[in-house]
Amino acid sequence: MNVNPRILILTESYGNGHVQASKALQQQFVKQGVDNVKIVNLMKEGHPFIHLLTASLINKSTKSSRMGLDYYGWSYYLTRDTKRTALFQRSMTYLGQKKLRELIHQERPDVVVNTFPFGASPEVCSSLGITNFTVLTDYALHASWLHPKVDKYYVATEELKQQIIFKGFSKERVEVSGIPLRQEFSKGPDAKQLQHKKMILIMASDQGVISYLDELLNGLVGLSQCQIVVVFGRNNEKIKLRLEEHFAAYTDVTILGFVDNMHEWMSRATCIVTKAGGLTLTEAIALQLPIFIYKPYAGQEKENAVYLSSRGVASVSSNMGELTRKINEFMTHPRLYDEVRERMKGLQHHQAASHIVNDILQRINHQVPISI
Numbered sequence: 001m002n003v004n005p006r007i008l009i010l011t012e013s014y015g016n017g018h019v020q021a022s023k024a025l026q027q028q029f030v031k032q033g034v035d036n037v038k039i040v041n042l043m044k045e046g047h048p049f050i051h052l053l054t055a056s057l058i059n060k061s062t063k064s065s066r067m068g069l070d071y072y073g074w075s076y077y078l079t080r081d082t083k084r085t086a087l088f089q090r091s092m093t094y095l096g097q098k099k100l101r102e103l104i105h106q107e108r109p110d111v112v113v114n115t116f117p118f119g120a121s122p123e124v125c126s127s128l129g130i131t132n133f134t135v136l137t138d139y140a141l142h143a144s145w146l147h148p149k150v151d152k153y154y155v156a157t158e159e160l161k162q163q164i165i166f167k168g169f170s171k172e173r174v175e176v177s178g179i180p181l182r183q184e185f186s187k188g189p190d191a192k193q194l195q196h197k198k199m200i201l202i203m204a205s206d207q208g209v210i211s212y213l214d215e216l217l218n219g220l221v222g223l224s225q226c227q228i229v230v231v232f233g234r235n236n237e238k239i240k241l242r243l244e245e246h247f248a249a250y251t252d253v254t255i256l257g258f259v260d261n262m263h264e265w266m267s268r269a270t271c272i273v274t275k276a277g278g279l280t281l282t283e284a285i286a287l288q289l290p291i292f293i294y295k296p297y298a299g300q301e302k303e304n305a306v307y308l309s310s311r312g313v314a315s316v317s318s319n320m321g322e323l324t325r326k327i328n329e330f331m332t333h334p335r336l337y338d339e340v341r342e343r344m345k346g347l348q349h350h351q352a353a354s355h356i357v358n359d360i361l362q363r364i365n366h367q368v369p370i371s372i
């Protein structure tokens with residue numbers, strides 16, 4: 001039995017969700033006594049220029065999508081059901097192989113865990129006899145995640161499991177675990193925090209949300225007995241100062257900027273307005289925090305929004321009038337808040353990170369055979 005295995009977690013920083021899932025797994029491994037855990041941003045370390053270029057292209061695509069020029073979304077849907085046809089996905093496979101072999105030679109891991117769909121990982125791990133696992137960080141399936149040499153998948157929902165099985169994978173290779181969250185989110189909502197006054201929390205984590213902040217705030221100010229709190233990602237000080245000046249006369253509007261205690265603010269809120277990233281949505285579900293999404297980006301974020309809307313825990317709006325009307329209706333009808341929170345309970349996996357880590361450790365310690 002390997003009591004202290006070496007774990008290599010591969011991630012990518014195209015959005016923050018993959019990195020946060022990796023940190024949640026690392027946190028759980030360490031908590032369970034496995035202290036040799038390394039997180040590597042594979043493309044950033046192996047090919048920094050290409051990483052910078054692709055990150056810039058993705059960022060520009062999300063901006064241009066607001067004007068109808070959504071080449072990332074087009075690519076996503078064009079390749080959704082066809083493995084390894086996109087140039088981006090091929091680069092993830094072939095460009096990552098050399099760096100990954102170097103990392104494995106250096107770190108000598110017993111296990112490799114992916115929180116991003118690197119085709120290089122199952123290829124290289126299989127050739128070297130290293131067990132590899134993949135953790136999906138969204139509520140929708142894309143072909144880029146699928147590879148016949150992945151030893152096991154951990155997914156958010158039963159629907160995802162069935163979709164992967166339909167693609168030809170055995171049911172033993174797919175586990176419904178939930179998406180791993182940091183420990184502060186894993187225990188669910190704090191009963192004391194639920195006794196709060198009405199608060200709308202707006203997460204302006206990217207330029208897409210920031211682009212409609214003024215319009216949104218103007219539409220929400222004046223709601224009876226309701227506080228509005230705006231939280232930014234990093235490096236948005238100029239926008240924070242501008243909004244503080246513009247809404248200085250409104251005592252019910254608080255512009256916080258960047259915070260490092262997001263869990264506490266989410267625990268206090270009545271609802272959240274956010275982009276549809278898999279990790280943020282999962283954090284909201286864990287805290288039973290009703291979700292409002294405005295014009296989700298095409299691709300995995302739109303599919304996340306569609307799925308959670310179908311389950312009655314997220315509201316998706318296509319224009320600002322619709323968004324403010326829905327929020328106003330929600331805030332003035334407490335029954336809706338209770339109904340959404342009750343539906344969220346059915347989607348919760350409070351100990352996803354623990355579930356995944358326990359299963360990985362059990363498999364490598366007992367060498368559980370994989371059914372192909």
